[in-house]
Amino acid sequence: MGSKKKSKKSSADAELPVRQPTLTETLRLPPGPVDVGALDSRATPGFPGADKDAAPALMDQIGVDLADRQECLFANGRADGTRRNVLLILQGMDTSGKGGIIRKAIGLVDPQGVRITSFKAPTAEERGHPFLWRITNALPGPGMIGIFDRSHYEDVLIARVDELVGRQTWSRRYSQINAWEAKQVAAGTVVIKCYLHITPDDQRDRLRERLDDPTKHWKYNPGDLDVRAKWPDYQAAYAAALERCNTDAAPWFVIPAGRKWYRNWAVAALVNEHLGALGLTWPQAEFDVEAEKKRLAAL
Amino acid sequence: MGSKKKSKKSSADAELPVRQPTLTETLRLPPGPVDVGALDSRATPGFPGADKDAAPALMDQIGVDLADRQECLFANGRADGTRRNVLLILQGMDTSGKGGIIRKAIGLVDPQGVRITSFKAPTAEERGHPFLWRITNALPGPGMIGIFDRSHYEDVLIARVDELVGRQTWSRRYSQINAWEAKQVAAGTVVIKCYLHITPDDQRDRLRERLDDPTKHWKYNPGDLDVRAKWPDYQAAYAAALERCNTDAAPWFVIPAGRKWYRNWAVAALVNEHLGALGLTWPQAEFDVEAEKKRLAAL
Numbered sequence: 043m044g045s046k047k048k049s050k051k052s053s054a055d056a057e058l059p060v061r062q063p064t065l066t067e068t069l070r071l072p073p074g075p076v077d078v079g080a081l082d083s084r085a086t087p088g089f090p091g092a093d094k095d096a097a098p099a100l101m102d103q104i105g106v107d108l109a110d111r112q113e114c115l116f117a118n119g120r121a122d123g124t125r126r127n128v129l130l131i132l133q134g135m136d137t138s139g140k141g142g143i144i145r146k147a148i149g150l151v152d153p154q155g156v157r158i159t160s161f162k163a164p165t166a167e168e169r170g171h172p173f174l175w176r177i178t179n180a181l182p183g184p185g186m187i188g189i190f191d192r193s194h195y196e197d198v199l200i201a202r203v204d205e206l207v208g209r210q211t212w213s214r215r216y217s218q219i220n221a222w223e224a225k226q227v228a229a230g231t232v233v234i235k236c237y238l239h240i241t242p243d244d245q246r247d248r249l250r251e252r253l254d255d256p257t258k259h260w261k262y263n264p265g266d267l268d269v270r271a272k273w274p275d276y277q278a279a280y281a282a283a284l285e286r287c288n289t290d291a292a293p294w295f296v297i298p299a300g301r302k303w304y305r306n307w308a309v310a311a312l313v314n315e316h317l318g319a320l321g322l323t324w325p326q327a328e329f330d331v332e333a334e335k336k337r338l339a340a341l
Numbered sequence: 342m343g344s345k346k347k348s349k350k351s352s353a354d355a356e357l358p359v360r361q362p363t364l365t366e367t368l369r370l371p372p373g374p375v376d377v378g379a380l381d382s383r384a385t386p387g388f389p390g391a392d393k394d395a396a397p398a399l400m401d402q403i404g405v406d407l408a409d410r411q412e413c414l415f416a417n418g419r420a421d422g423t424r425r426n427v428l429l430i431l432q433g434m435d436t437s438g439k440g441g442i443i444r445k446a447i448g449l450v451d452p453q454g455v456r457i458t459s460f461k462a463p464t465a466e467e468r469g470h471p472f473l474w475r476i477t478n479a480l481p482g483p484g485m486i487g488i489f490d491r492s493h494y495e496d497v498l499i500a501r502v503d504e505l506v507g508r509q510t511w512s513r514r515y516s517q518i519n520a521w522e523a524k525q526v527a528a529g530t531v532v533i534k535c536y537l538h539i540t541p542d543d544q545r546d547r548l549r550e551r552l553d554d555p556t557k558h559w560k561y562n563p564g565d566l567d568v569r570a571k572w573p574d575y576q577a578a579y580a581a582a583l584e585r586c587n588t589d590a591a592p593w594f595v596i597p598a599g600r601k602w603y604r605n606w607a608v609a610a611l612v613n614e615h616l617g618a619l620g621l622t623w624p625q626a627e628f629d630v631e632a633e634k635k636r637l638a639a640l
Binding site: 250331 | 416419420443444447448451453455490545548556558559563566569624625626628630633
């Protein structure tokens with residue numbers, strides 16, 4: 043936004059109308075290689091308030107819009123019209139806030155319109171199928187907002203870092219993922235992929251909080267530190283996934299997640315913008331409204 | 342509550358300590374036959390505020406408790422301790438507010454801890470199994486709050502009214518339901534069964550609202566009036582289900598649902614009381630907290 047304002051002063055741009063970029067534009071990862079380690083986890087791009095104190099009121103405001111748009115999406119899913127739905131994919135290191143976003147941002151909408159899937163290590167049955175099988179099974183139905191807490195990206199993240207499959211296998215997966223996502227988008231699904239960025243220091247602070255607070259011990263797993271020890275490998279794996287799967291059909295959004303209030307606001311606002319862009323209207327009645335009013339009055 | 346206060350004045354009770362009945366006690370259906378038509382849909386039993394205006398603040402208050410208790414239930418579900426979970430069953434005529442309760446009361450808790458199942462007419466596959474098969478498949482996992490929007494009670498409601506099965510079949514189902522529910526309770530599930538009571542006049546007003554508002558047409562189905570035409574038959578079927586399945590293991594609660602703000606508050610408060618009665622504590626760490634702090638500091 044800063045650079046937009048500056049360009050207003052240059053003579054070449056003087057007559058162009060100034061438009062605020064949308065959050066979708068602001069957070070979209072540009073094409074090309076990604077230096078994950080150079081990203082700023084505490085930035086607040088596109089946040090319209092002065093600081094943290096502005097967040098609750100902004101969230102309330104989004105909540106009203108979001109609930110309305112979600113209901114309209116749901117209503118369209120019930121009607122026999124165009125099949126539209128939304129798939130929000132949340133990826134990020136432990137403590138980056140996948141759960142917090144679901145609680146605070148997705149918690150703003152009617153739970154009946156949401157399907158949440160949390161992907162763990164695949165079961166024996168799932169391992170017997172191609173890696174996208176269980177992902178396909180978890181797709182949201184018409185009118186629904188599907189949430190993936192982790193996703194098929196684990197198949198090019200942990201699978202690559204821990205060598206759960208050979209290089210030949212995981213290296214083929216990027217294009218398989220791109221083809222699968224393009225297919226969902228073509229079928230009417232709006233895919234919103236969020237990489238929640240934190241630094242090793244952010245993670246240390248948050249793991250420490252969990253260890254310091256007995257009501258948070260259940261969220262802690264000693265295995266978290268084994269993953270933490272491989273941070274550079276994960277950084278390289280994320281860089282590859284972000285670069286190679288940053289398609290026009292399903293681009294990546296980078297969410298700085300060092301500040302929880304920003305992270306929650308950004309994802310809520312991003313989903314809200316995407317829903318708004320669908321331009322949905324309430325489905326028309328497929329019955330004779332006046333005739334039904336008469337029937338009702340007589341009953 | 343009124344009668345409790347009066348009894349305080351009588352000499353026999355003079356020395357008894359006065360305790361407010363819990364909402365669980367207040368709303369629990371007494372044993373014996375039920376005259377559904379005589380129930381008051383606009384009553385507000387147990388509501389602690391003066392009127393409707395008190396509802397939003399009371400809901401906010403419950404929301405804080407409920408979110409906390411739900412998280413603790415969820416945490417216990419993750420730990421290898423006692424297996425507890427909750428099953429909230431919502432039954433009532435069209436427009437009685439099943440969806441509204443899920444949005445407003447269940448919407449107060451983390452959607453990750455909730456599993457909602459909306460039961461429609463059974464599919465061909467479901468019809469090939471005993472009627473409790475699909476119900477069993479929809480049970481919440483450990484630590485989860487399961488919500489049934491309609492339930493196995495449809496198998497003694499619409500199935501009885503529309504004679505989808507013979508009398509011999511549906512009349513056997515009451516004891517089958519009782520046995521099934523007792524089994525779930527014995528396995529650690531808290532079953533909360535709510536009958537949402539409205540009158541034919543309440544329903545007329547709400548269907549009329551849906552017909553008058555184009556943003557609500559999608560919620561209206563001409564078939565709703567066919568069901569409405571059979572109101573006395575449904576009333577008899579509800580009376581039988583309420584009386585015959587009002588067990589100690591899984592009693593019925595009657596929720597007057599003519600006032601939406603009361604109905605939403607009552608179900609939220611009822612779930613909150615039931616969660617509180619579990620007396621759950623945060624699970625203990627299954628790892629050495631101090632050792633983990635040292636490992637973290639070194640990483």
